[in-house]
Amino acid sequence: MPEITxxxxxxxxxxxxxxxxxxxxxxxxDIGVYGGAFKxxxxxLAKYGPERVIDTPISETAIVGAACGMSYLGLRPVAEMxxxxxxxxxxxxxxNFAAKSHYRWxxxxxxxxxGPSGGGVHGGPFHSASPEMLFVHTPGLKVVYPSxxxxxxxxxxxxxxxxxxxxxxxxxxxxxxxxxxxPADDFTVPIGKAAVRRAGRDLTIVSYAATAHTSLDAAAMLxxxxxxxxVIDLRTLMPLDRDTILASVKKTNKLLIAHEDTRTGGIxxxxxxxxxxxxxxxxxxxxxxxxxxxxxxxxxxxLEESYLPSVExxxxxxxxxxxx
Amino acid sequence: MTTALTPEQHLELYYFMxxxxxxxxxxxxxxxxxxxxxxxxxxxGQEATSIGTAYALEPRDWMAxxxxxxxxxxxxxCKPRDIFTQHMARYTSPTQGKDGTSHFGDLKVRHIVSPISxxxxxxxxxxxxxxxxxYLGQKIVAMTWIGDGGSSTGAFHEGLNLAATQxxxxxxxxxxxxxxxxxxxxxxxxxxxxxxxALAYGIxxxxxxxxxxxxxxxxxxxAVEECRAGRGPVLIEAKTMRMKGxxxxxxADYVPKAMFEYWKARDPIARYEAYLNEHNLWDAEKxxxxxxxxxxxxxxxxxxxxxxxxxxxxxxxxxxxCDGCHTIEAEWxxxxxxxxxxxxxxxxxxxxxxxxxxxxxxxxxxxxPAPKAPTKPAAPSxxxxxxxxxxxxxxxxxxxxxxxxxxxKPPARPHRHKRRRR
Numbered sequence: 001m002p003e004i005t006x007x008x009x010x011x012x013x014x015x016x017x018x019x020x021x022x023x024x025x026x027x028x029x030d031i032g033v034y035g036g037a038f039k040x041x042x043x044x045l046a047k048y049g050p051e052r053v054i055d056t057p058i059s060e061t062a063i064v065g066a067a068c069g070m071s072y073l074g075l076r077p078v079a080e081m082x083x084x085x086x087x088x089x090x091x092x093x094x095x096n097f098a099a100k101s102h103y104r105w106x107x108x109x110x111x112x113x114x115g116p117s118g119g120g121v122h123g124g125p126f127h128s129a130s131p132e133m134l135f136v137h138t139p140g141l142k143v144v145y146p147s148x149x150x151x152x153x154x155x156x157x158x159x160x161x162x163x164x165x166x167x168x169x170x171x172x173x174x175x176x177x178x179x180x181x182x183p184a185d186d187f188t189v190p191i192g193k194a195a196v197r198r199a200g201r202d203l204t205i206v207s208y209a210a211t212a213h214t215s216l217d218a219a220a221m222l223x224x225x226x227x228x229x230x231v232i233d234l235r236t237l238m239p240l241d242r243d244t245i246l247a248s249v250k251k252t253n254k255l256l257i258a259h260e261d262t263r264t265g266g267i268x269x270x271x272x273x274x275x276x277x278x279x280x281x282x283x284x285x286x287x288x289x290x291x292x293x294x295x296x297x298x299x300x301x302x303l304e305e306s307y308l309p310s311v312e313x314x315x316x317x318x319x320x321x322x323x324x
Numbered sequence: 325m326t327t328a329l330t331p332e333q334h335l336e337l338y339y340f341m342x343x344x345x346x347x348x349x350x351x352x353x354x355x356x357x358x359x360x361x362x363x364x365x366x367x368x369g370q371e372a373t374s375i376g377t378a379y380a381l382e383p384r385d386w387m388a389x390x391x392x393x394x395x396x397x398x399x400x401x402c403k404p405r406d407i408f409t410q411h412m413a414r415y416t417s418p419t420q421g422k423d424g425t426s427h428f429g430d431l432k433v434r435h436i437v438s439p440i441s442x443x444x445x446x447x448x449x450x451x452x453x454x455x456x457x458x459y460l461g462q463k464i465v466a467m468t469w470i471g472d473g474g475s476s477t478g479a480f481h482e483g484l485n486l487a488a489t490q491x492x493x494x495x496x497x498x499x500x501x502x503x504x505x506x507x508x509x510x511x512x513x514x515x516x517x518x519x520x521x522a523l524a525y526g527i528x529x530x531x532x533x534x535x536x537x538x539x540x541x542x543x544x545x546x547a548v549e550e551c552r553a554g555r556g557p558v559l560i561e562a563k564t565m566r567m568k569g570x571x572x573x574x575x576a577d578y579v580p581k582a583m584f585e586y587w588k589a590r591d592p593i594a595r596y597e598a599y600l601n602e603h604n605l606w607d608a609e610k611x612x613x614x615x616x617x618x619x620x621x622x623x624x625x626x627x628x629x630x631x632x633x634x635x636x637x638x639x640x641x642x643x644x645x646c647d648g649c650h651t652i653e654a655e656w657x658x659x660x661x662x663x664x665x666x667x668x669x670x671x672x673x674x675x676x677x678x679x680x681x682x683x684x685x686x687x688x689x690x691x692x693p694a695p696k697a698p699t700k701p702a703a704p705s706x707x708x709x710x711x712x713x714x715x716x717x718x719x720x721x722x723x724x725x726x727x728x729x730x731x732x733k734p735p736a737r738p739h740r741h742k743r744r745r746r
Contacts, residue, residue: 022663023654025459033672049668051459057489059482062448066486069452072431073460074654077452093479097445104423105438107431108646139644163646 001181006174009149009182010040010114013156014078016186018048024160025070027054027063028080037082038116038175060090067111068098076160081115084169085129098165099140108163114156117145118210118260119297119308120173128297128304130261135167136238137265142191143238145169147212149180151235154189162191171209178213194241196248200230203254203321206245206271208234211260211309218314227322229256237267245271246279253284254321258314263291285324288317325549327542334605335614337379337537341371341593343618344395347404350622351411355572359630361413362424367392369535369567370501372592374469375399376540377497377560380548381467386453388437388446388468390499391426392566396469401434404622408629416628421635422643435464443474447483447496454492454556461658465551467495467544473504475521476512484559488525493551495544496559499534501566506578519561527557534562535592538599564592 004012017024026044028036032055035042045053056063060081067077081087087094094113101107119128135141142164146152152170159166197212198219207215212233219229230248234241249255255275257268268289275287290309298304329337348366355364367374374395381387381400389396394407402418409417410424418428429438437453439446450466457464470480475498487494498518502509515521522529528550532543540562547558565587569576600606643649661667 019664022660033674035672043672045670046672047665047669049663049670052663052668054455054490057482057485059448059486061445061479062451062482062486065445065448065479065483066452066455069437069449069454069466070456070459071652072437072449072453073456073462074652075456075459076652092442093445093448096442097440097449100440101438102646103644104427105419105429106643106650107429107438108650108652110646110652142645163648163650163652 001183003179004149004182005176005179006146006149006152006170007038007040007176009153010156010170011042012182012184013153013160014041014044015047017078017157017160018044018052020186021076022052023074024076024078025052025054026078026080027056027067027070029056029058029063029082031055031080036080038172040170041080060086061093064090064093064098064111064113067113068093068101068109071109071111072107076110076112078112078114078160081113083123083127084115084117084131085126087113087115087131091134094135094141094165094167095138099138101140102164103140109165110163111165112156112159112168113165114159114168114170116172116175117169118171118173119304120210122299122301122304123172123297124299125296130259130292132167132169132237133261133265133267136267136270140165141238142166142236143169144191144236145171145209146189146235147171147174147209147233149178150182151189151195153182154187155191155235157186158188158191161188166191169209173210174213189235192236192239192241194235194244195233196230196244197233198229198231200228200252202228202252203256203318204230204232204245204248204252205256205258205314205318206232206234206248207258208237209260211258211314214309214311215258215314217311218318221311221315222318222322225319227318229318234267240267240270240274242274242278245275249275249279250282253282254324255283256288256290256314256318256321258290258309258317260292260309262294263289264294266291285321288321290314290317325546327545329538329541331605334600335610337375337541338596338600338606339614339618340375340379340395340398341537341596342615343398343404343621344371344375345593346618346622347398347407348394350626351408352572354408354412354626360411362411363571363573364411365391365425365571366566366568367394369587369591370499370564371395372537372540372596373497373499373534373562373564376537377467377469377495377544377562379541380544381465384435384462385464385548386435386437386450386457386466388429388439388450388453388466389426390439390443390446390469390471390474391441392499392501393469394426397426397436400436402430402436403625405625405628408626409632412629412632413634414629414632415635415639416632420639422639437468442479443470444477444479444483446470447480448486449483451483451487451490451492451494451557454487454494454551455490456654458493459663460654460656462655463552463657465493465495465548465556467497467548469497469499471504472498472500472502472509472512472518473507475518476504484525484527484557487557488527491554492557493554494557495547495551496557497544498559498561500561500563502564502583503566503570503576503579505570506574506576517561519559522559525559527559528555529559529561531561531563534564535587535590535595537592537596565590
């Protein structure tokens, strides 16, 4: 099996889905001739032509709006945000139009909205955002955020075949930094299922995207100190896999949640509430959080480093929690 | 293409306009009886625009109405009971009470996309519908409406611009009813005719008397057929007047009385009745026959709505996601293999027809000549050429060596204005 990056896995899923089903089309800014700002869609235009790989004006609202319209005729558009930060430009089209369509009048919107997200590459306040919770908080949308190449390919295929609008977040720090063996043929990873990345008995660390890797590195460090952390990678934020989280907390009795998103209103709060509601008596210590602070993402490397969750921060919080 | 109407079609237009008005009259009564759950938005005075435009569509064509386009919904096959039950939030309504007013649609049979309250959003959506229809080989046209108020939204611009760059088979009816809630059109848009905006998008446009149903129909029919022939999109401005407030709660005191009087004298239904008389297209007997049919249908559908139950509370939690309740399948009217390699494959390069330079400037001897553009040369101007910015390939301004190079460069000589003599 060939080793490919997360970016190549996403590209592979796009090629395979476009080959499998002519109803799949791609739409976005600079995705055709140029191949996308990160080259995710490179080669798609040459193979599938301008009717299926549509370069648009700089108009996020028009991109998402047109994708909604296409989906009503049975197409399965994959729309790209050049950077996920720009989704703010089409917030209305996503949250009011696409998200409410099925509930209001029974019109499904089988659309994927994908884009590079997250920090760690010195993109500054407008090219580093983690806006996933805006959409987790919008009923009608599904939110997927893979951390491995295998999951990226399998989840993107599931997202394209899903009958609902799926927001597919791609962590740009991981794009070319992780590599793994990914089957070159067709497979899917189900939306709504978390993965236990490392088994442990002392505490549970729930995380996703780049922070899942941070958490795994922290768990390896803690293991040398005799603390065995179980690491859960959420993979999908909406719908959330409550069962996997609760089962792990019932086993380890301690919960730490780590994410790159800002603290207030981040998914850690929601997970803490779920665990308090459904596994309160299983807890042996307070629920701990390692998150970004409630600020925009800063530009200068020392500032961004201070902003992002790190292996040290996760390990320190885990050590504190393990004392209970 | 003909835009001529048969005598039956003339009477059908009357039927729809009168049905629209009588239906809304009844809803005003229901509103006063507290039987309408939310707001009620009147289209009084705008019936000819709703009906004349939608009448130009074929059953295969798609439309997305605005809240005042109840007439368009009737033309496309919706029944008064749909409108009654929607406004009364009944379980029997097209949305089962999940949304109200004209906020409903029909993907499969009538090809109607539900409106949302955020104006402008339907423009990119219907552009997408038009693009998908063309992609699937369906030869459909998509139509939506926007008000003078909604034409100031960003979605209007983004949507119409995308439609224009795609040459989408899309008709946008700009229903200029003079008022955006309480603000007159003159305070919203500084152009005389809203249709003039089409020029900026490089698309064709028409202006029509929105209270003349025949003119509206003929204009819309031409636009629809132009789009079907691949010459879209088209913007139609229909000049009309909102004869009530924004909604029932609004007495519209801000509208000058004389303005209402001016437009009352141009009432679309009274005008059309005079037209039918003048052209001997009906007689008193025919008119009372149609009017009686309308009352009969409305009686029946109003009764149906009033007797319908409210939705069960547990419905509130259902239907957020499609969990397999819908089968999604595109209707292909062209061979799929055209859209798969090798047929779909292209050379991924841009073909740039001219290099986009300022046509008034004479090229110096050293510059490579631009390809001949078919456009006429621009007028001479005082605008100076921008000094050239050299960004070496692969090295952006962030690159240290580039910075260094910029610092070491001798200061540029003052730029001399070039003036072309005639």
